[in-house]
Amino acid sequence: MSNLSVKMENNVINHFLRNATVTPATQVFMALFTASTGLETNAPTAEVSGGAYTRIQATFTTATAGTSENTADVEFTEATANWGTITHGAVVDSSNGTQYGTSVNVLLWGTLTTSKIVGTGDTFKFATGAIDVTVA
Numbered sequence: 001m002s003n004l005s006v007k008m009e010n011n012v013i014n015h016f017l018r019n020a021t022v023t024p025a026t027q028v029f030m031a032l033f034t035a036s037t038g039l040e041t042n043a044p045t046a047e048v049s050g051g052a053y054t055r056i057q058a059t060f061t062t063a064t065a066g067t068s069e070n071t072a073d074v075e076f077t078e079a080t081a082n083w084g085t086i087t088h089g090a091v092v093d094s095s096n097g098t099q100y101g102t103s104v105n106v107l108l109w110g111t112l113t114t115s116k117i118v119g120t121g122d123t124f125k126f127a128t129g130a131i132d133v134t135v136a
Contacts, residue, residue: 002134005106007042025093028107029055030074030131032124033088039109042101044090051081051120055095058126060133070131076124083118087111089131108133 004012014020032053033039035046056076060068090109097104118124 002136003040003109004135005042005109006040007101007105008107025107027057027095028060028091028093029095030058030126031055031090031092031106032076032083032086032118033090033109034084034086036088036109036111038100039088039090039106042106044100044106046088048083048086048118051079051083052077053079053083055092057095058091058131060131063133063135066135068133069129070126071128073128074126074131078123079118079120081120083122083124085115085117086124087115089126091131091133 011020011022015022032048033044033046034048037046038044054077056074058074059071061071062068088109088111091107092104093107094104100106116124
């Protein structure tokens with residue numbers, strides 16, 4: 001996962017080149033998507049919804065050589081309905097906000113190495129170390 005949202009790109013530029021204050025998220029959460037539409041611009045349209053879906057808190061290692069990874073499994077609740085084919089994941093700054101750009105923001109996003117169909121009774125999980133955040 002190495003794509004910064006435009007919001008994060010602007011934060012980095014403004015922080016380092018304009019001495020602007022950037023307030024870090026106190027917690028971050030993983031969100032699942034069935035398409036990348038709007039992820040870069042912080043206006044995604046394909047986040048999974050319904051079927052007991054909820055974003056899951058994630059923690060990451062201290063960055064080394066421009067890379068960080070999740071420190072523990074990120075396991076979503078069991079789907080009580082079909083979630084569709086999961087193709088993308090994103091690190092967001094709210095567990096429950098629904099208004100992207102206001103109550104929740106995409107920080108980072110990426111395409112899954114392998115898409116996964118999540119049907120009723122399935123559980124989606126990122127194993128420890130599977131979410132690799134690299135800034136190059």
